[in-house]
Amino acid sequence: MARIPERRSLRRRLRPYFTVFDWPLGLVLFILMMTSVITMTSAGADFPDRVEHQIRNFLLAFAVMWIAANVPPQMLMRLAVPIYTFGVALLIAVAMFGIIKKGARRWLHVGVDIQPSEILKIATPLMLAWYFQQRANAHSWKSFGVAALLLGVPFALIAKQPDLGTALMVGASGFYAIFLAGLPWRALMGLGVTGAAALPIAWSMLHDYQRERVMTLIDPTSDPLGKGFHIIQSEIAIGSGGIVGKGYGKGTQSYLEFIPEQTTDFLFSVYSEEFGLVGNCFLLVVYLMLIGRGMMIAANAPNTFCRLLAGAITMMFFTYAFVNMGMVSGILPVVGVPLPFMSYGGTAFITLGLGAGILMSIQRHRKLVQT
Incomplete structure (x- = not known):
């Protein structure tokens, strides 16, 4: 039976x-x-x-x-490119059609006001992790250059809004992914020297x-x-x-x-x-x-x-x-x-x-x- x-x-x-x-x-x-x-409870005593x-x-x-x-990591890998692409597309939409509040164009109205830059805090390292996974055994200067471009696009779009705080957070989260992927120390020193030399230009752009x-x-x-x-x-x-x-x-x-x-x-x-x-x-x-x-x-x-x-x-x-x-x-x-x-x-x-x-x-x- x-x-x-x-x-x-x-x-x-x-x-x-x-x-x-x-x-x-x-x-x-x-x-x-x-x-x-x-x-x-103490700080918000005057805030109902x-x-x-x-x-x-x-x-x-x-x-x-x-x-x-x-959500298993395999699913996150499959979603990395679509989420990143969607986030960057929203940032472009903000630059073109965004709502201006207090002198900054950071919000997009889609029935409610949303701030797409928040998506990139997770989407950027997600995309970079996926990118280096595809090249796990073939890291080169070219691959790090492409990674820098993937990071630079959302960083520039957010900084232009302007939203320096969020841009720094997106830049930091993406940089950590690139650094952990094995960015050579020579590149780090080069970035430091370049950053120091570019300070006058950066100051004028603020x-x-x-x-x-x-x-x-x-x-x-x-x-x-x-x-x-x-x-x-x-x-x-x-x-x-x-x-x-x-x-x-x-x-x-x-x-x-x-x-x-x-x-x-x-x-x-x-x-x-x-x-x-x-x-x-x-x-x-x-x-x-x-x-x-x-x-x-x-x-x-x-x-x-x-x-x-x-x-x-x-x-x-x-x-x-x-x-x-x-x-x-x-x-x-x-x-x-x-x-x-x-x-x-x-x-x-x-x-x-x-x-x-x-x-x-x-x-x-x-x-x-x-x-």
Whole structure:
């Protein structure tokens, strides 16, 4: 008598889709998000529904992360070229038909206003990882030249909008993929010398407000009540936190509304004032755990595509944190980069959630991908 195959329960059939999370990475993200809620409750006291909206952003990022974690790397490889091409096409559409807000043409109206440049933060390293996967054993100066062109196109289109902060993030994520692919040190030194020589030209190409930001970084006291006001107040908040901080909800700079954008780009200032050096060290350790886990996933990746993509995404997280903390501490110009998984914002959380989901997908499918 033929044996009737056992019918799996609905729970067993659905279980693989809910065990996709990498728990070490997920724990770090949970800590960051809970720290964000705690800080946002204080920083957003004068902003109705800000905490509720941030929790909504968390849930949205979680949904995007879950979807991405269920997409195998083989599918990501097949989608790399279409996603990159679509993203660049949208950037061209923005340059031709985009909506101008506050002097910048960054948005495209398709029923709702969207900012296509966010797509390229993931699409660019995705495309470059695919490109080097096709040439895994044939890297040459020509292949690196083509890779530089693939990176340069979206970077130039975004910088022209102008959106220097996003352009730098796209450029950084793409550069990390090229570097991890084996870019020779001679090329890096050449790029450094060329970049230094091109500084006068780059300076002349900057918009007036961008040059003002650089000059404000050098000497914020030159206009303490104008362009330098924000960074001065941010530095005061960070310094006044001392060793252990003023205490939760007791940050005077934020409650007196001296700190600009205190729930978004300058959230770190509020956190530093209330939790001090001890709190900052804790936050740095958490971010180091995030970067460490991401690099571990990259190191254990089964092929070139997964290794480059995981490494580039991880280093993108690092760049987010480094630029934001440097910006609000007065060691980097203000370029509008949020603190990853903490600052208020929906679009950035979708991008970050997508990146985290891709890392989890690479970790989950590492034994299934053919090298």
